[in-house]
Amino acid sequence: MHSRREFLKCLSLTSVAALVSPSLLLPRTSEAQASSTAQGTDAWRISGSHWGAIRARVAGGKIVEVKPFEYDKYPTEMIQGIIGLVYSSSRIRYPMVRLDWLKKRHLSDTSQRGDNRFVRVTWDQALDMFYEELERVQRDHGPWAMHTGLVGWRQTGQFHSCGNHMLRAVNMHGHTLSTAGDYSTGAGQVILPYVLGSTEVYSQGTSWEIILKETQTLVFWGSDPIKNLQVGWNCETHEAYAYLEQLKHKVAKKEIRVISIDPVSSKTQNYLNCEKQYVNPLTDVALMLGLAHTLYSEKLHDQKFLDNYTLGFEKFLPYLLGTGADKTPKSAEWAARITGIDAKRIKELARLLAKGRTQLIFGWAMQRQQHGEQPFWMGAVLAAMLGQIGLPGGGISYAHHYSSIGVPSSGAAMPGAFPLNLDPGKKPKYQSVDYRGYSQTIPCARAIDALLEPGKVIDYNGQKVKLPPYKMAIYCGCNQWHRQQDKNRMKQAFRQLETVVAVDFTWTATCRFADIVLPACTQFERNDIDAYGSYSGRGVIAMQKLVDPLFNSKTDFEIFKGLTRRFGRDKEYSRGMDEMQWLEFLYENCRKENSKKFPMPPFREFWKKGYVLFPAGKPWVRHADFRADAELNALGTPSGFIEIFSRKIANFNYPDCPGHPVWMEKSERSHGGPKSQRYPLWLQSAHPDKRLHSQLCDSEILRASYAIQGREPLFMSPQDARQRGIRHGDLVRVFNDRGQVIAGAHVSADYPPGVVRLQEGAWYAPTGPKVGALDTYGDPNVLTQDIGSSRLAQAVSPNTCVVQVEKFRGTAPAVTAFGGPQEVLPR
């Protein structure tokens, strides 16, 4: 009786759902037309993105024109890629399931993953399968087997923030295996709390205004703000460019010395027309040690600062001076041999840094390498020896290239987000927290190790982590198959997974290697609100829906509401509110918090206008409070002081991260380093200039502006090209022991001999599912190595990578990255 009633209830529910969901019989075009009629005609709407705020013209239900928001005085050309992103041929149109998985479910032949053959299913079928897999894994295995991938640069919008939706829904069902750290600053964010008492990499920095006024020597060390400030974590304002423009004028008038230490001529160097200082790749620590040695031996260091504000300099000195175990003074001459810079020049540089006010600005590339903790630590030691930390326009910063850091914060509260956690007092359906002795949290970069070496116990930041061989992985709005190193190793590892679910709007490589693929809509097909200026807190921006969700896509909110409905928790999930109610709720909460200092109009008024702006904040100096009173405003280090020597780290006894910064040879390195005989070129996989990681790679308009013969450009020096008989525009094969990719040669004098660049985020495009298959588009992470930075941070090390390049001969296989899956019928 009971079961029959349940059955009838289910039947009626599914039939209602079938009525509601668009019929599969409708042809594609009529669906698109049906949705477009709701939009009305010709209208300008406002929206936000990682690339800035935009106004978009919608005509006939299509986005036809995008222009920057008036407040944005330095818009990026990337916004011109937005139309291409929405109407890309790579859009996921329908819920899809991998052919063999559909037949055999979790017992499928996983070596077929990546063959890109998928079957179209209905939303109900797809969500049922998703839910049944959640049930199966929690029931048969437990929380250790369910992995939710780290969500990084999700599409913007505080309400639709997709990671929050995934985690709230999946964690309503059961506990999962989660990750620590991230792919951008993995080493930096672990080492700096020990040294400077804060992660620093995501901290507000000294205001540009003060740097422009006070700094006499400004050093960009592996930092390229002109390129990287184009994108921001929330809706980007591009305000920092105004200051960089002033800096350019000051450089021209010789009112400030700006030196860029970088193996290549960066976009920033070329923009500012500043001094360039070449350094051999991956040898920054050696250069810093050479500088430190010079400062100390010429008594240019600030001993008083070291005494009052730091700990452990005396324990570092024997290493620096060569009176310690290795008997090697880290002199300018010693550094010269490693860094490729003349000893005289190193000494000059040291004297320059010690003269007048010096601000060091570090980028993140240096810590995305093996021993990536060392350059950030040694940078802090160098800055401490200069004794200017906490002075206006002095000291060190690790993030002035990020999200307009250096533009003072307005101090206004920004809108909150859709709740990631379960509501207070709620418990998941499966409450088991039995991880079978495996760790609940693993460093994100070691997610592939967990599949290949299950049960392995690794060191991580003073703890022991036991890697669980998880069975199911869920990726939502993140491209695991772009950011993780060593694709061929990853291919091997993914065969261990029983089920992979991917939720995205575009057919990334992560979808290609998934089993259930769910089409989310883009941020331009939903209503949302966002912070305008992640750090400046310049305002709140409305993201008005431009067009209805294309094809069969849905918002993440609707997708996961549908998932939670399958275990009767959808009301709790959505709190009974719809999209606009949530926006009003988030906005009004923000308004309430700001009511005293920053009056905001009521929601309806705000939504109509599209934005609210706050006045500029006061200029600010990082660490000034610490310098003013080191006892009351102690740093967050174990001692409260800058730790040049960290006993805590020393007590971990990690050979690859001892108690003070040291120079260590890398597992591979160009310019005479290990493996350079066979693979003489250093491959740097820097952040792209016309993408945000892998986002916008599918935008054909934008890709056409940089691709070479439809492939990702490989930037290389004229000398290296000539030696290999390569001309600009040729197709090349880039390879090492780990893999091979085709790319288009972009020969440029900005690159010195021995250095090549493939920008990360190039879509992975293998010729097939076989391990070792040629990548047809040019993803650098086919070539990079998947090793931890050290036992301390276990972060990614993509920049420790050497390759060889040759001209591609024969007929190049077509690019397989774009255009979505091969749709097949179930047989």
Next chain:
Amino acid sequence: MKKLWHALVSLFCRPAAKIGLGILVTVGFIAGVLSWQGFTSVMGVTNSEEFCVGCHTMQANLHELKDTVHWSNRSGVRAKCADCHVPHDFTDKMARKMKASVEVWSHITGEISTPEKFEENRLRLAQNEWARFRANGSKECRSCHDYKSMDFEKMRETSREAMRGAAQRNQSCLDCHKGIAHHKPATGNSRNPAFDGLMQAASSVSAKEGAVYYNVFPRTLYLDEALSQTAGKLEIAAAVKVLQEKGDAQQVEISAWRKSKGFGRVWYGHFGKNITQATLEKNVAQDAQRIKVTESREDPNTGLVWQKTSGVFWIKKGEVVEKIDPLWSVARDSYKSSCSVCHKQPDEAHFDANTWPGLFGGMVGFTSMDKDTQALVLKYLQSNSSDFKQAGH
């Protein structure tokens, strides 16, 4: 004088000689009806919002009300000034009307005549109303919103549980819904309403001598029972032993650790753990008479020497609570909501007490937590870190 008395006596006591009793009663009755009518009309006028804002001092309040659901909503029910601020019973209403003489006085003296002056007094005025609502269980609200008439099933998922609990406890509406009709004043520089409840709880604690209590909000430490000489600051959620109470003051003992490097102004709760308990003024921290040092030990993780110290100070009464758990529950809620906007918040026991400040300090700029909530959340994370709990690893 005498004459007047006689006149009055004759006026009331001498029977009417010429006018009929019926006429007398009729005229009296009519006069009674008219004056009662007049009285209630005047009462009505003084209850209207035009009257309330007539003195210009309350116009801002009305403006704030107009932005809320109590002014305009889909059902067309409006709550005006008097509906909430004037009691509905005769006795209390009359008392309140007479109390308004203070308001007349304040209007004459111009106490809140400008928006700036009003803001200065907003907290005090709000506290008056909060106290009134606390005492009568938000009676005025409940003349419209009664627990008995609520259909909990029709509420939002999240409201439902909260409202059910409140109904069971017969809780006063304003306990949770402060600032529902006017801007909420900043209480003690804090924007986190959760502190209000803690401070209310603290105000009613009668401390037992010799027992340990926890500070709910950063407070001033004094050297004397007259609370005239400041000694420093007692940090949020710090533990103190109450020694005695005298008048409005409480004598407390603080036992803690401090670093020997520097002036020893910052006191920490545990050896080698940077969990702050108190910060003292320099001269107090250096006063060997006042500060007892009983032990010195080197911290193996930094090489710094830590001293075990204790000192006796005075604080104002009514600032501490018996248990730390309510503080932690406020902190946990703030942590979970504020730190999951961008990513999943790490487990408390994922890091140790001395690692949390660095991580927290690096990320907290992204949240809109106020300073005191930040301090409380950090202390919560440190006190529930891997140093004190088994890690989830």
Next chain:
Amino acid sequence: MPRKNPMCMAEWKKLLVLSFVLLPILLVGVVALYGFAVWGLQLLFLGPPGP
């Protein structure tokens, strides 16, 4: 033709003054006194009114 009686006039005057002037004033006064008294009691002993 009835003669005007001064006594009658005085009584009418008294009646009207009493019922339309004096007693209404008294009413306000008594109520105000009551209000003040209750307020005073609240301040001193009762505390703010309960539910």
